[in-house]
Amino acid sequence: MAASGRPDLVPPGAGRPTATLEGLLEALPASAVLFGADGHAVAVNRLGRGCFVIDERAPLPSQPMAVVLQLFGTPALDAAQAAARGASPETCTIPNGRTGRMTEVRAVAFGKDLVLVTAVDVGDRDAERQRLARAERERRGLLALIPGAVRLVGLAGHIDSANDEAMAEHAEGPPADVRALWERDAPYDLVHHRPLGLLDVPAMRALAGQIVRGQRLEVRRRSGRRVVEAYAAPVTNDSGQVLGAVLIDVDVTESERLVEERSRALLATHEEQVRERRLSAVGQLAAGVMHDVNNALNPIMAAAYLLRHHAESPAAVRDYADRIRKAAEIGAATASRVGRFIRQEPVHAGGDEEVDVSVLADEVLDLTEPMRLRRSSETGEVRIVRSFAEAARMRGIPGEIREALLNLVQNAIDAMPDGGTLTVRTAREGTDACIAVRDTGVGMSAEVRDRAFEPFFTTKGSKGSGLGLAEVYGIVRRHRGTATISSVPGHGTEITLRFPAVSSPAAVQVAPEPAPQAPRRILVVEDHEDGREFLRRILEGDGHTVDAVGSCQGARDRLGASAEAPYDLLLTDVGLPDGSGWDLVREAKAAHPRLRIGVITGWEPMAGAEKVREAEFVLRKPLRAAELKAHIATGPSLASPSHA
Ligand code: ADP
Numbered sequence: 001m002a003a004s005g006r007p008d009l010v011p012p013g014a015g016r017p018t019a020t021l022e023g024l025l026e027a028l029p030a031s032a033v034l035f036g037a038d039g040h041a042v043a044v045n046r047l048g049r050g051c052f053v054i055d056e057r058a059p060l061p062s063q064p065m066a067v068v069l070q071l072f073g074t075p076a077l078d079a080a081q082a083a084a085r086g087a088s089p090e091t092c093t094i095p096n097g098r099t100g101r102m103t104e105v106r107a108v109a110f111g112k113d114l115v116l117v118t119a120v121d122v123g124d125r126d127a128e129r130q131r132l133a134r135a136e137r138e139r140r141g142l143l144a145l146i147p148g149a150v151r152l153v154g155l156a157g158h159i160d161s162a163n164d165e166a167m168a169e170h171a172e173g174p175p176a177d178v179r180a181l182w183e184r185d186a187p188y189d190l191v192h193h194r195p196l197g198l199l200d201v202p203a204m205r206a207l208a209g210q211i212v213r214g215q216r217l218e219v220r221r222r223s224g225r226r227v228v229e230a231y232a233a234p235v236t237n238d239s240g241q242v243l244g245a246v247l248i249d250v251d252v253t254e255s256e257r258l259v260e261e262r263s264r265a266l267l268a269t270h271e272e273q274v275r276e277r278r279l280s281a282v283g284q285l286a287a288g289v290m291h292d293v294n295n296a297l298n299p300i301m302a303a304a305y306l307l308r309h310h311a312e313s314p315a316a317v318r319d320y321a322d323r324i325r326k327a328a329e330i331g332a333a334t335a336s337r338v339g340r341f342i343r344q345e346p347v348h349a350g351g352d353e354e355v356d357v358s359v360l361a362d363e364v365l366d367l368t369e370p371m372r373l374r375r376s377s378e379t380g381e382v383r384i385v386r387s388f389a390e391a392a393r394m395r396g397i398p399g400e401i402r403e404a405l406l407n408l409v410q411n412a413i414d415a416m417p418d419g420g421t422l423t424v425r426t427a428r429e430g431t432d433a434c435i436a437v438r439d440t441g442v443g444m445s446a447e448v449r450d451r452a453f454e455p456f457f458t459t460k461g462s463k464g465s466g467l468g469l470a471e472v473y474g475i476v477r478r479h480r481g482t483a484t485i486s487s488v489p490g491h492g493t494e495i496t497l498r499f500p501a502v503s504s505p506a507a508v509q510v511a512p513e514p515a516p517q518a519p520r521r522i523l524v525v526e527d528h529e530d531g532r533e534f535l536r537r538i539l540e541g542d543g544h545t546v547d548a549v550g551s552c553q554g555a556r557d558r559l560g561a562s563a564e565a566p567y568d569l570l571l572t573d574v575g576l577p578d579g580s581g582w583d584l585v586r587e588a589k590a591a592h593p594r595l596r597i598g599v600i601t602g603w604e605p606m607a608g609a610e611k612v613r614e615a616e617f618v619l620r621k622p623l624r625a626a627e628l629k630a631h632i633a634t635g636p637s638l639a640s641p642s643h644a
């Protein structure tokens with residue numbers, strides 16, 4: 001340095017710069033131009049020649065600052081002049097007037113005489129900056145748009161940023177880190193039904209590299225407990241290292257409530273539909289019942305008429321009596337079917353007896369004869385083939401088996417609108433007694449076959465109830481049997497019922513008359529006059545002494561006055577004008593512990609099993625005299641000493 005303090009790199013009077021200076025300028029990684037105190041260029045490096053406006057034909061010191069910097073306009077010139085006045089270094093970023101690329105122009109003063117102006121192309125850096133700014137705006141847009149609370153978490157668990165929803169979630173203010181978030185939320189895992197530990201929260205799992213999708217949690221929030229679906233994913237660098245995590249909570253409390261409400265509404269509609277279907281099914285059932293009852297009454301009427309006219313022939317009388325009994329059985333089975341469907345109760349298991357399925361099948365075919373004839377006269381003829389085996393016997397309730405067969409025969413006739421052949425076959429196969437009903441009708445598709453036993457499944461539209469096969473199934477199950485369908489669409493169907501067979505071909509048992517019995521004192525309680533009188537006659541016919549009353553009060557009076565000659569047996573109806581027969585049963589039992597009690601009811605034994613146990617036996621109407629006699633004869637020893 002010279003004593004004047006002026007750098008000796010440039011000779012006084014702005015002559016040529018020294019070689020050192022030129023070397024230094026060339027070493028700069030920027031376009032550089034050096035101005036002297038008079039504002040003229042004194043040196044420029046190679047990069048500068050391509051960047052500033054330099055007139056190569058004129059000497060450098062004759063080129064003024066304003067011209068040299070002209071490509072960068074006033075800001076660059078201002079910066080250079082400010083530097084020349086001794087101000088601190090100035091930088092401005094402006095587009096290069098020729099290339100349009102962003103350039104950082106910097107002016108630095110050296111002492112009082114020199115100003116160095118450098119220009120660096122920052123076009124790429126600027127593009128990158130703009131891209132980042134744009135990405136940041138997009139990120140903000142996304143955070144604002146996402147319908148949930150969004151948080152960005154750093155590797156140490158610090159919450160670096162959060163959207164407005166996340167910021168507003170907690171009454172205590174936004175949590176600073178994952179632990180604080182966990183403490184405020186007190187999350188409860190709704191799937192595994194337990195509080196969620198800190199290490200298991202979605203944020204921690206994401207920081208451990210996992211992705212969490214829609215974990216259902218209950219959390220504590222400003223407005224109380226809320227249900228959220230939590231999402232979390234790790235944020236990684238290029239080599240897959242976790243740098244942080246993104247968390248999203250979506251509050252689903254409201255939508256859950258909506259879904260719940262909607263499904264409740266749907267369920268209600270569904271129930272309504274089911275109810276309607278059932279009602280219409282019950283209507284159809286009633287129509288079918290009317291038909292069946294009329295069919296049952298028909299032979300009774302006819303037999304009653306014939307009885308009046310042929311009463312002199314004992315054989316004829318017995319024949320009519322048998323026919324009346326059978327017809328009444330059918331009517332009873334029908335009534336019992338309705339009762340069960342209305343109340344949906346299982347049939348009671350009592351009253352089973354040994355039955356010959358061939359006899360039953362025969363009876364059912366007789367019974368359906370009118371139906372077959374009508375069908376044959378209307379459309380094609382339906383021929384009947386009976387193929388009955390001898391030893392096909394089982395134990396069961398004859399009325400029910402008849403009912404099942406009736407349903408099968410009806411279906412078979414329905415399936416043959418143009419006529420065909422109906423074959424009813426009975427057989428003893430191994431330990432089974434079998435009945436098969438076959439038709440040559442329309443057959444069933446696989447889908448119909450699969451669903452045929454379902455209650456209410458019908459392909460007959462309003463003409464079907466869909467209860468027939470369902471009932472067959474129930475009856476078969478109650479008899480510990482099976483029902484199978486084999487069917488070929490277009491060719492016909494065979495439905496086979498199998499029951500455990502009874503091996504002993506027991507003595508023919510058409511109408512088993514129990515052994516004669518010792519006479520007893522019996523109190524009958526029945527409000528229907530005919531029923532009461534017939535019952536009295538049946539019992540008196542066997543030599544019993546019978547008192548018959550029509551009300552609970554009547555019964556109480558008789559029982560109260562019976563100290564002298566106690567009754568052996570109380571036989572009571574259930575529905576009485578002044579109370580329930582069951583109340584009478586309870587009272588009588590308490591007052592007369594040794595009195596035997598039998599109940600006769602027109603209802604299915606719907607009373608709880610408990611009530612039923614209070615009576616020694618429960619019989620259904622229509623009353624089968626043989627059944628009643630059997631009960632009276634086989635009961636435990638009687639109360640009155642004379643019969644003990
Ligand atoms: P419903 O007779 O009232 O329709 P079912 O329960 O008796 O009700 O029968 C259910 C369905 O099974 C019938 O609608 C019919 O589609 C089919 N089905 C039953 N029996 C036969 C048969 N013998 N041949 C063809 N299809 C039958």
Ligand code: MG
Pocket residue numbers: 407410411466467468469
């Ligand atoms: Mg049917």
